[in-house]
Amino acid sequence: MATENIAWQLEDFVDSLVVELDKTRETLAVKAINKPLSYSVKELSLDLNIFPSYDGDQVTFITAQPGQQAASKVSIQLSSITDQQVRATTKVPGAKGEVNLSEMELDKSTKKQLRKLGVNSVEDLKQIEDKNVDIGKVTDSDIDYRTLANQIQKSRRSQNPPTVRAVSLSMDENKSPYLLIQGENLAVDPAFLPVAVVNQTLAEVLSSSDREVKLQITADHFLAANNEVIVTFDPFAVVKVNVKAKA
C-alpha cells in the first residue's frame, strides 16, 4: 500500500509530470536508433481524484488514497505544441541580469499580489511601468509601491554599477585642495546629492556628475600615506576606495 500522500501545488505536480515525460521522450529517442518502428507520446491526460484545500494563501491538493471517498476530480491534459506556438506564447526566459521576484526583498503579501498579476521579475515590472499602467488603480491592491520602486531602482543600479577609474588631488583657483574622483556611472541620480567621507570625516561635495565627483579637502581630513574615501552616490551605490599618496 502506498505511503501517506503529501500535499502538492498544481505547478509542482505539472512540473514533475513534464520532467517524467521528457525522460520518456529521451528513452524513446534512444530506442528509435535501433528499432525501426518506435512510438512517441503525443497527448496525455490524467484524471486525478484529489482533495483540495485553501489555507488563505494558496491552494494545495492531496491525492486520494485507498478507502477515501468523495474526492474531487482534476483533469490535467498535456498536448504537443509546435515550436512556433511556444515562441508565440512564451516570454524570453531569464535575460542576463534579470532579477527574479523571489530574489527581491519584498514582503510575502506583495510577492503574492504581484504573482497574481503575472509579474515574476523586475523586468516585468518595468514593462508595466513603461506602459504607464498604475497597478494600484487597476488591482485595488495594497502593494507596497515605495518598496517596489526602490527595488526597481536597485535592480537598475546593479546593472550599471559605479566604477572608479582614478582619484587625484588638485587645487582650485583659490588654492583650495580638492579630491577629484573620475569614473563611470558615478552620480547618476540628479535627485540625490552624493555624500562623501574622507578619513572618517564628512567632506563637502563641490560638484558631481556621472563621470566625476569633486570633494573639498580640509585640514580636518588629515591626508596621510593611506586614505580611506567612502562615497555614497545614491541609496544603492556606495563606493569605498583606499587612496595612497605618492611620495
Place this chain on the structure above:
Amino acid sequence: MDEAFLPFRQIIEEMLTFRGEFIDEEAGVRTYITDYEIESPVELDVSRDADGTLRIGSTPPLYYVNTSIRPSFHRLRFTAQITEDADGD
C-alpha cells in the same frame, strides 16, 4: 517512493513496449500500427524527495479481488504515434 510503485515515466515506457508490426509472409502483407490510445486506471503515490522535488509514482491496479477498502483509481489516458524518420519513412 513506495516500492510497489514505479516512476511515472516507466509506466508510460512499459506501455509503449510492444511489437507494432504484423507480417504475413504467405500473403505478402506487412501491417503496422500508426497510432493508438491507451486509457487505464492507475494508482498514484505522490511523495517529495529530500531536495523538495515532487515524485510521482504510479502503478496499474495491483489487486484483482474485491476488497473492503478500495484503492483510489485515477485515470491515465495517452495517445502515441509512430515516429517517422527524417525522410518520412
